[in-house]
Amino acid sequence: MMERDLVIIGGGPAGLAAAVSAYDNGAKDVVIIERDERLGGILNQCIHNGFGLTRFKESLSGPEYAARFIELVRQREITVMLKTTVLDLSADKTVTAINEENGVFTLKAKAIILAMGCRERSRGALNIAGTRPAGIYSAGTAQKYVNIKGYMPGKRVVILGSGDIGLIMARRMTLEGAKVLAVCEIMPYSSGLKRNIVQCLDDFGIPLYLNHTITKIEGEKRVTGVVVSKVDENKKPIAGTEMHFDCDTVLFSVGLIPENELTKNAGIKLSPRTRGACVYQNRETQIEGVFACGNVLQVHDLVDFVSEEAELAGASAAAYLNGKRRTDNAVIVENGKNVGYALPQMIDRSVNENVKLFFRVTGTFKDCTIIARSDDKILAKRKKKIAVPGEMETMLLTAEAVAEAGEKIEVYLETCGEN
Amino acid sequence: MKTVALTCIECPVGCRIEVDLEENKVLAVRGNSCLRGKMYAENEVVCPKRVVTSTVKTTDGRMLPVKTDKPVPKTEIFAVMQKINSATATTPVKIGDVIIKAVCEDANVVATGNAE
Numbered sequence: 112m113m114e115r116d117l118v119i120i121g122g123g124p125a126g127l128a129a130a131v132s133a134y135d136n137g138a139k140d141v142v143i144i145e146r147d148e149r150l151g152g153i154l155n156q157c158i159h160n161g162f163g164l165t166r167f168k169e170s171l172s173g174p175e176y177a178a179r180f181i182e183l184v185r186q187r188e189i190t191v192m193l194k195t196t197v198l199d200l201s202a203d204k205t206v207t208a209i210n211e212e213n214g215v216f217t218l219k220a221k222a223i224i225l226a227m228g229c230r231e232r233s234r235g236a237l238n239i240a241g242t243r244p245a246g247i248y249s250a251g252t253a254q255k256y257v258n259i260k261g262y263m264p265g266k267r268v269v270i271l272g273s274g275d276i277g278l279i280m281a282r283r284m285t286l287e288g289a290k291v292l293a294v295c296e297i298m299p300y301s302s303g304l305k306r307n308i309v310q311c312l313d314d315f316g317i318p319l320y321l322n323h324t325i326t327k328i329e330g331e332k333r334v335t336g337v338v339v340s341k342v343d344e345n346k347k348p349i350a351g352t353e354m355h356f357d358c359d360t361v362l363f364s365v366g367l368i369p370e371n372e373l374t375k376n377a378g379i380k381l382s383p384r385t386r387g388a389c390v391y392q393n394r395e396t397q398i399e400g401v402f403a404c405g406n407v408l409q410v411h412d413l414v415d416f417v418s419e420e421a422e423l424a425g426a427s428a429a430a431y432l433n434g435k436r437r438t439d440n441a442v443i444v445e446n447g448k449n450v451g452y453a454l455p456q457m458i459d460r461s462v463n464e465n466v467k468l469f470f471r472v473t474g475t476f477k478d479c480t481i482i483a484r485s486d487d488k489i490l491a492k493r494k495k496k497i498a499v500p501g502e503m504e505t506m507l508l509t510a511e512a513v514a515e516a517g518e519k520i521e522v523y524l525e526t527c528g529e530n
Numbered sequence: 531m532k533t534v535a536l537t538c539i540e541c542p543v544g545c546r547i548e549v550d551l552e553e554n555k556v557l558a559v560r561g562n563s564c565l566r567g568k569m570y571a572e573n574e575v576v577c578p579k580r581v582v583t584s585t586v587k588t589t590d591g592r593m594l595p596v597k598t599d600k601p602v603p604k605t606e607i608f609a610v611m612q613k614i615n616s617a618t619a620t621t622p623v624k625i626g627d628v629i630i631k632a633v634c635e636d637a638n639v640v641a642t643g644n645a646e
Contacts, residue, residue, distance in 0.1 A: 158595035158642065159583045164541045172583055174595045174643035178625055258585055261593040286584060286611050305544030309537045310580065314604060413542060 114219045115190075116140035116432055118206050120197050120373065121226035123152020125405025127180035128418040129224045132425030134187045138432050141189045142218070144208055146196040150184070151177030152228055153251070154414065156258045159279055161306070165415035176414060200373040202398055222428045225374055225388065225396075225403040226421065229367035229410060231276075237365060241328035244335075250276040250364035254283065263287055265360025269337050270294045271325050273301035273308075277364025282311035284362075291317045292356045295339050297324040297346055300475065302501045304412075324348065325361065334359055369407045377401065384452035385409045391437060392455045392466045393427035394420065399436065402428050409454050409469060412503050437461070442485070442516045447523030449473050450481075451500070458513055458520070466508045470522050472498045478527045483508060485516035498524065531557065534575050540566040547571045578604045583642070584611060586629055588619045594645050596629055600637040610634050621645045 117138045119126045122145030130143050149155065154162070157173030164170055167179070184191065195210040206218040231249040246265055248256075253264045254276065266289050270277045273296040281291045294312060299322050301308055312319055320339065326348050327338035341352035369387045379396045380389045387408040388396040394404050404424035405417040440460040446453040453470040468483060476498045483491040483506055490512040498504060506522070531552045538545040543563065549571050550557040559571045573579055579601035585593040596619075602610055610633050619629050623645045630639035 155643075158585060158597075160581055160597060161542070170540075170581070172595055172597055172642040175625055178644065258595065259593055261585065261587065286582070286607070287615075304542050305537045306539035306542060309544075310539045314580065 112205075112217050112219050114221075115142050116220070117142065117222045117224065117428055118204075118218055118220040119143045119224040119226055120200070120206070121145065121152065121228055121405075121407070122147070122150040122191065122193075123226065123228050123405070124154055124177065124180065124414050124417045125228065125407070125421040125424075126150075126152070126224070126226035127177070127184055128421035129226055129402075129404055129425035129428070130189050131180065131183045131187065132422035133224070133429045134189055134425075136426045136429035138222075138425075138429040139188070141187075142220075143184070143189060143191045144195050144197055144206070145191065145193050148194050150181050150191065150193070156251070156254050157279075158258050159283075162414050165413060166418060173414075180418070197373060200377040202378050204398075204400060222400040222431050223402065224421075224424050224428055225371075225401065225407055226405050226424075227370045227373065227407045229406040230370050231363070232366045232368055234363055237271075237363070239325055239328060242330060244328070244330040244333050246330070246334035246359050247328065247361045248363070250274075250280045250362045253280055253360075253362050257283055257287060263289060264362075265289060265334075265358075267292060267356075267358040268360045268362060269325070269339070269356050269358045270362045270364060272296065272364035272366070273303050273319060273321075274364040274366065275303045275307055277362060278303045278307040278311040280362055280364070281317050282315060285315045285317065289360075291315070292358055293318050293320055293339065295320045295323040295325060297322070297342055300499070300501075304501070326353070328361060334361055337361060367406065367410050369410065371407060374403070374407070382452065382454075382456060384446065385454060387454075389456040390454065391441065391457045391459055392462055393430075393437075393459070394424040394455070395427060395431070395437060400428075400431050402431075409452070409503075412501070416503070442513060443519045444468065445519055445521050446470060447484075447521040449476065449479075449524035449526070450522050453522040458508075458516075460513065462513060463510050465510055466513060468506045468508060468522060470504050470506075471500055471502075472504060472524055473500060475499050476524060476526055480525045481506060481522070482525060483512075483520055483522050485518075485520045488515060488517075490516060490520060536571055536574055538562060538567045538570050540564075540570050549575050551575055573601075580604055580607060582607055582610050582614070584614045586614055586617050586619045586639070586641075588621050588623065588645050590621055590645075592621075592645060594619045594623055594629070594641055595643040596639050597642050598633060598637045599640045600635075602634040602637050606634045610639075614639060619645070 154173035
């Protein structure tokens, strides 16, 4: 069995940034395992621009953003195994993988970084009535067909879900000659970025139907149409509001699910709220020496923030390899009122640096205050003009605040007047 | 004078911007939080422009991601797409290589991916 210091599972934006950071912080025996034939992950098919504004102060396409990190990996002695799929991860950090060259093989790692990213929620998760014809795709699959394979999935399209990938694909299919008839969103607001509503829908006159969902898919061999209905405040379709669209293609952009099968195999505790691992502030999971970062841990809004989190995990893995261990003395972080989740879920009390908390609110709130509290002590507090679920919130806890905390820290949001 | 409300598309913040206009002359810009936003708003009310991103076939049958290196007028987007779809890129290609020169005014179509 081959022994390696650090094995990184996944060669997308998280894996790449984690590898570079780990290497630069002293880990010199680093392996990236990637199942695709090239590095870069989902960025390779995200050919639109707007990446890197935070990090590089310029607007890059996905492949350009990936290329910058791939170059950094190439400049270092980091091993990259492509077309290699990890089949299993055990609690003792044994990685079982498979590729054409070696068949099934195992690697024993001293440290692991989980960077597997997400997959898309599928039609099956939504219970939509109707037949099961060809022509139904997740938005990301359609994106791969158009941008990587170079063929169009259809000509007349209805999109369910107004997440960013759905919006981006509405524009992309339109540019390539398809007619996008409608984007339907069951919620009263779009989960996509405002700029994408403007430049992907408004620019091309594509209607966005809020509070609407697809209630029936028609067609035997191929999609021939869909029925779209308005929903009430409980998301139940309202009879009599049905609209019919003749279409040959339906795209689903209905959310991402962190791909944590390997994490579960290793017996690592997952958070039911993020569907990712529960981690300490250094992104270490409950198994010592196993770290997680990027969208496999929490679904980020921007790749720039994935890179930032991955660099933290990489530096932490290097410190672990260098002998640094956490203490048993941890503060638990919990989400309170109006907050959907908070990460990290645990903070090691011995931490002597500031800790950035990440969380999402559960609705749209105006003129509100976000607060981190432990027992009766307010550790941090910030006023917000507007907070929406589509934008990840952050809050800095100073090392002193962590030291002052009791057993638990609660992160919550107060609306005006409740303070 | 009229006032136009816009959502800035320069970055993910998506500032809501108001522009005061008098016969195509910009009098004031409000609500932007950076210089890019001000420039976007000034252009948007007079001649809206967009960077076009797409793919070009390579000589060995793969798809190469490309973009216009400058924003092009919104009204020209489909004309640009037509030129992009009839072009072929000869490999090897590096990021930044010009694939179509002067596709629209002085904007070129450049590669945003490498193809060895």
